[in-house]
Amino acid sequence: MYELLMDDKMHEECGVIGVYTSKPELTTQLVYYGLFALQHRGQESAGIAISTEENHIEQHKGMGLVSEIFTNDVVHRLSGNVAIGHVRYSTTGTSKIENAQPLVVNYKKGSFALAHNGNLVNADSLKEILEDEGVIFQTTTDTEVVANMMARNYKGNIVKSIKNVMEIIKGAFAFTIMDDKSLIGVRDHFGLRPLCIGKRDDGYLLASESCAISAMGGEFIRDVEPGEIVVINENGIESIKSTKYAQKKSCIFEFVYFARPDSTIDGINVYQARFNAGKQLAKEAPVKADLVFSVPDSGTPAAIGYAQELGIPYGLGLIKNRYAKRTFIEPNQELREEGVKLKLSVLKELVKDKVVVIIDDSIVRGTTSKQLAKMVRDAGAKEVHMRIASPPVTHSCFFGINTPFRNYLIGATKSLEEMTEFIQADSLQFLSIDGLIKATGKENGFCLACLNGDYPMEVPNFK
Incomplete structure (x- = not known):
């Protein structure tokens, strides 16, 4: 609380990581290195979800810094081919362990995990609809709204579920998502929140910033495009482009304050x-x-x-x-x-x-x-x-x-x-x-709403 009282800055959003590797003994360490590199994006909580060799998703998360949460015992205990990670600064929901991410969802068709950087502007109305239909929420984050909608839209294909949900939610989001076999990266149609792809000899990486790709020993390939879904599994990497046109609106404050100076976002060195x-x-x-x-x-x-x-x-x-x-x-x-x-x-x-x-x-x-x-x-x-x-x-x-x-x-x-x-x-x-x-x-392609009030979409009216 004191940090908020004395600080005079906009606060970081969150940072997300994804790892798909053929070396399961390295996965948790790679996520740790990636989250450590993104620590500037959130110091409130951190977590990891990983698909074990038994095709079960395990998770470990806690309040505090990455180095405090992920001890050597934790890093060496968790292994698997697919994992996602998250560092959090709360923009929706209070600061408590229930709101730490990733969120792991178990439902009749299986399980998946979700990590989110961004904020939905229609989360409250969607949550009200879900609650009227009997859904009980365990957290106060808009991420759980997305997770519930994905589970309810699942018809045997997680990518189709994601595409359906993307048509309903409004706001800014960069997701890393995993099930027992695949790693998925998603960026909102405006590209408000950053997400990039990296490659190692043993697999692929996703991260909010390219500095985390470097920290995980990977080579930066490219940024995920606005509205794009990237699916990584044993067949390699597949790109599913959006058919919905929206003018690109990258957050200008990534370049002013949020991102690490050694990152490159959307082709711009910070x-x-x-x-x-x-x-x-x-x-x-x-x-x-x-x-x-x-x-x-x-x-x-x-x-x-x-x-x-x-x-x-x-x-x-x-x-x-x-x-x-x-x-x-x-x-x-x-x-x-x-x-x-x-x-x-x-x-x-x-x-x-x-x-x-x-x-x-x-x-x-x-x-x-x-x-x-x-x-x-x-x-x-x-x-x-x-x-x-x-x-x-x-x-x-x-x-x-x-x-x-x-x-x-x-x-x-x-x-x-x-x-x-x-x-x-x-x-x-x-x-x-x-x-x-x-x-x-x-020449263009930025969200400047905090500087000129020109929001790329309808927002709450308590400006």
Whole structure:
């Protein structure tokens, strides 16, 4: 809870993994490596489901970090040819073990497991219909809605069941699904959530990001296309393309903040996009300064690009405490505003008597930016200028990213002058939407709803 109180970022959605291998003794280790590489996408819970040699799906999941949940005993106990994994940050449903994924469903035709990254906008109405028909839910996640619908639509072919369900659900989703013999990857028709395919000598891999493919010793092949179903089994890999046209809308914040910089998503290298954003920001909002530094870590590539473009020295003005991510001591109101100091400290010797530019990837509430500006000024900086490598966040996301309601978004409630006054910086400027798109190297194909309110589908009306 404390992490939410002190943080001023959109929160990661989730991460999914899939493994199909001819070496069952390696499967759990591969999933572990993949989930470890995706830990940045969710630190709340993690889990694995695996098809054993007896064609039975076993699972192991828990609350906390991947390294805490998957001990050596667990990794060496579970073996099989097919497995999926999940790391979770809750965007629907509360933080409890019942909501940890993957979900394993046993029904009269057999069993399957499902892991989901994203969020459905019509989950509540679908759940109400299912409950009226007698379905009893064990969790509070929209993933269980999908699992129940898949089981009810099953007519002897799991792919047909998935296709039928895809026609009914609305929202953002990247699924990894498995039964006792096959691994399946699914991406929503807009491609809002990422999913990619990798290959090893002994099989195939699925992952939310290419960095996880590398961690599992695989070679990145390609991204799953929007609306595509990928089926992997003993016959190899089969692609089932969607016949339903939808304009591609990849989440722009994967490139701003969520994804690891060593990942490539939909042909865009994340580090390069952030570096380009910094260079573009320097062109749009230059400052005559002595020093440029970032709010680590996601702001660092942009800060390097900004400094390089203007010929200003780049330094480590803020030092990050790597062990402050998870804390369970909730401070009182008097100390809560000091919470950012647990995560970041100022290198006073570097900023003293200097005009500095702080580069951050985004601002959501503005509270952290305000505290950082004060910390840097208190450390002796002559002037403190804030530059943000993305446009103001003005609308809530309903597609698997945990953003506050709109009235808590500083970009939706204050003008640029009011935001500058609120964070008490000498100046504040944001990258333009056009500048952000230009930084990706593409001309279109992004969901920008949190920046401009243009949602790719109908969303709940409590914006």
